[in-house]
Amino acid sequence: MTILVCGEALYDVFQAGEPSPGQLELDGRYGGSALNAAIGIARQGEAAALFAGISRDMLGQRLRARMQAEGVSDKYLVFSDRPTTISLVGQDASGNPSYTFYGIGSADTGLTTADIPALADDVQALHLGSYAAVVEPVGRAMLALAERNRDRFISYDPNSRPTVEPDMQVWRSRIDAFRRCAAMIKVSTEDLSYLFPGSDPHEIGRAWAGEGSLRLLILTDGPNAMTAYFKGEVLRAAPPPVAVTDTVGAGDTISAVLLSQFARADAFRDRLAGVSIPEMQSFLERAVNAAAITCSRRGADIPRARELA
Numbered sequence: 617m618t619i620l621v622c623g624e625a626l627y628d629v630f631q632a633g634e635p636s637p638g639q640l641e642l643d644g645r646y647g648g649s650a651l652n653a654a655i656g657i658a659r660q661g662e663a664a665a666l667f668a669g670i671s672r673d674m675l676g677q678r679l680r681a682r683m684q685a686e687g688v689s690d691k692y693l694v695f696s697d698r699p700t701t702i703s704l705v706g707q708d709a710s711g712n713p714s715y716t717f718y719g720i721g722s723a724d725t726g727l728t729t730a731d732i733p734a735l736a737d738d739v740q741a742l743h744l745g746s747y748a749a750v751v752e753p754v755g756r757a758m759l760a761l762a763e764r765n766r767d768r769f770i771s772y773d774p775n776s777r778p779t780v781e782p783d784m785q786v787w788r789s790r791i792d793a794f795r796r797c798a799a800m801i802k803v804s805t806e807d808l809s810y811l812f813p814g815s816d817p818h819e820i821g822r823a824w825a826g827e828g829s830l831r832l833l834i835l836t837d838g839p840n841a842m843t844a845y846f847k848g849e850v851l852r853a854a855p856p857p858v859a860v861t862d863t864v865g866a867g868d869t870i871s872a873v874l875l876s877q878f879a880r881a882d883a884f885r886d887r888l889a890g891v892s893i894p895e896m897q898s899f900l901e902r903a904v905n906a907a908a909i910t911c912s913r914r915g916a917d918i919p920r921a922r923e924l925a
Contacts, residue, residue: 619657619741619875620692622667622758623650623748624724625679626701628864628915645915646682647703648724649746649775652865656872656918658687662879665689667733671723675700694731698723705864713864715779727754732761740884743875745773747780750790759790762797769884772798773871776807784811795828799887802834802871821845831888836867842904846896853900858908865916866907872918873903
């Protein structure tokens with residue numbers, strides 16, 4: 617059983633040390649929501665593959681090598697001579713990141729519907745989202761991939777970034793389209809504050825949870841308890857206190873750990889119907905514990921299964 621993660625692979629670049637006039641030290645780490653989630657799934661011991669555009673440049677080669685070292689299949693990669701996207705990451709005093717993307721004409725944003733692969737039978741679940749689901753032409757390709765594979769388990773994380781696409785109507789329109797395909801959505805209160813200013817995120821979560829094919833709605837809220845709407849119940853899991861280095865990759869950790877638990881429970885085929893409320897509660901608690909560990913480290917360094925034992 618393979619989970620196919622679809623989206624972007626890039627380099628997150630952080631400031632290293634104290635800047636001085638005329639000099640700035642930088643620290644580059646692999647990143648991109650899709651690559652983070654794929655590596656997180658592999659670190660949980662489940663089979664993961666990545667569908668993404670990868671550059672043949674130096675950074676693209678390093679990203680592919682990182683994938684291979686982590687055990688993520690490169691079977692669905694699409695190679696090009698376009699450059700690798702770079703994301704400059706700033707952060708506030710609480711470790712919350714802000715991103716400036718340099719990705720015009722990049723490998724990950726250049727995928728088209730012609731690049732959509734035929735999926736092997738062992739691919740039971742797809743996880744999509746972030747800016748690759750809204751930036752064109754790759755956004756149209758990702759939506760078409762989801763629509764063509766409605767018979768498989770679809771997981772979606774909007775991960776809305778105003779610095780990528782400032783028009784929230786573009787995000788809302790694309791999110792509505794993905795919601796019609798998804799069995800699971802993970803969304804943050806920050807995402808919803810961008811999308812629906814002044815609205816109660818939990819009211820939106822409850823509304824989405826009762827629609828269409830959706831079986832599980834996860835609402836994350838930074839250091840506060842995560843909320844899940846599942847089988848008519850409202851479940852909550854609070855992360856343990858942690859000294860935060862940054863929160864990069866925390867949401868991707870949640871998605872990766874939950875999808876890994878569903879794979880282990882063979883829960884994709886019946887779209888979570890066989891998962892009990894107590895089981896889901898334990899899955900949520902494992903996910904928030906993993907996200908806390910990620911927040912204690914620089915970048916999207918998602919913990920391995922043995923660290924959560």
